[in-house]
Amino acid sequence: IDESVAEDMARFEESFVGIGKRYRLINRIGEGTFSTVYKAEDLEYNNYDNRWDVDERERRKWSSPSGRKRGSRRPHYVAIKKIYVTSSPIRIFNELELLRDLKNGDSVCPLITAFRHQDQVVAILPYYHHHDFRDYYRDMTISEMRLYMKSLFTALRAVHQNKILHRDVKPTNFLYNPQHSRGVLVDFGLAEREGTDWHKCVCTESLEERRYQVAHSVYMQNQQAGHQTTSYPKNDTRNSRRANRAGTRGFRAPEVLLKCTQQNTSIDMWSAGVILLTLLTRRFPFFHSADDIDALLEITTIFGRKKMRETAFLHGQVFETNVPSYSEHGHTLEKIILWCTGRTSSDKGAPKKELSDEEKEAVAFLYRLLECDSAKRITADEALHHPFITKSYE
Ligand code: ADP
Ligand code: MG
Secondary structure, three states, rough: OOHHHHHHHHHHHHHHHOOHHEEEEEEEEEEEOOOEEEEEEOOOOOOOHHOOOHHHHHHHHHHHHOOOOOOOOOOEEEEEEEEOOOOHHHHHHHHHHHHHHOOOOOOOOOOEEEEEEEEEEEEEEEOOOOHHHHHHHHOOOHHHHHHHHHHHHHHHHHHHOOOOOOOOHHHHHEEEEEOOOOOEEOOOOOOOOOOHHHHOOOOOOHHHHHHHHHHHHHHHHHHHHOOOOOOOOOOOOOOOOOOOOOOOOOOOHHHHOOOOOOOOOOOHHHHHHHHHHHHOOOOOOOOOOOOOHHHHHHHHHHHHHHHHHHHHHOOOOOOOOOOOOOOOOOOOHHHHHHHOOOOOOOOOOOOOOOHHHHHHHHHHHHHHHHOOOOOOOOOOOHHHHOHHHOOOOO
16 A cells, blocks of 8 residues: 555554554545544454444353354454544534444444544444445446436435435445445435534625526636626625535535535435436536536536526526526437437438437336425335336346
8 A cells, every 4th residue: 555545544543542452444435524434343343342333132142252263253343433523523422423323224324333542433344345336337237227226216215204314415425336236325424414503603605605606607607608798796685695614515405505404315316317327328427517617507408498487486586597598498308318328420411319218217207206396306215116216227
């Protein structure tokens, strides 16, 4: 491994007193905005009293003098998630608590235990062998996409049944193993219970800043198109709207971008839709927006202005754009997939290229996920019963 990684691991072992006694650090496997994740071997796993996958009854049986056997010598791996000390204690507590609530689902990464040393908190999770999304998204067959999505919905159904919103569904938070067609959902750092509103105090972006963003983005596009721009009032006295906008750009549902204050579990289904769109178009990342307004405009490119006006209206917002390149009705997802996969031909006489029947079924399902009206969007449970997901090819 990299010298800097080795140094980082040594520093961690030194600062987190005692961690090295129980775990042998092997590698650094993740480095995100909120944490660093290491792969490690649990050195005490073979000691039955410390095993996390054995329930209390069995433990008692095994710890009776006659029943105790020597454990196998096979190494057991864990993922140690070192949560950055800059995260607020409420956030850390929230993540650990939600993980604990979800510990019985088999498609959600359970929490084994957690430790604190001074201001540093680490979560110990089972290690999941998985593949990097970038290695397989380009060549998945429709059947493979079906299995991927099925596994993702199984996880989301478990989360949503617990009335929890994950809020950050995206490929790096879904550890998938294509060989076993199984994945686990990780990273509950932004998750929250349905109906909580403590997050409202977290978002501080002002309306003025937002107006600036709109004006800026429209201005930029108009410049490119050679149009005159209208400006926005400098001193807007209306109250700004605050809502949780957590999540990753490009995976945020329209209602999140529109700052709807009553968000529910359907926001995760939109993100799942963006993943399926990525798989079908073989473009990752599919959306490249620099900010929320850009993200809204990217969605407008697909769904058209009419749909966005209607969606904004649902959340008491007004959507307006004077950029002529956004069409009133947008484009069909079929067309977008054909474009992205180079199946459109410019020759007039050439035969029209079409999606395969399987792809068409996938697109019909995709429309149910990328439904702008969150109340009409398919739920995880419904998705698992949808013909596209239940269909099997023998
Ligand atoms: P962050 O909040 O920093 O995004 P995550 O929980 O998403 O933290 O973990 C970051 C990365 O670490 C993941 O994308 C994944 O590659 C790796 N990772 C996290 N948990 C596990 C695990 N249990 N097993 C294997 N790899 C993991
Ligand atoms: Mg993550």
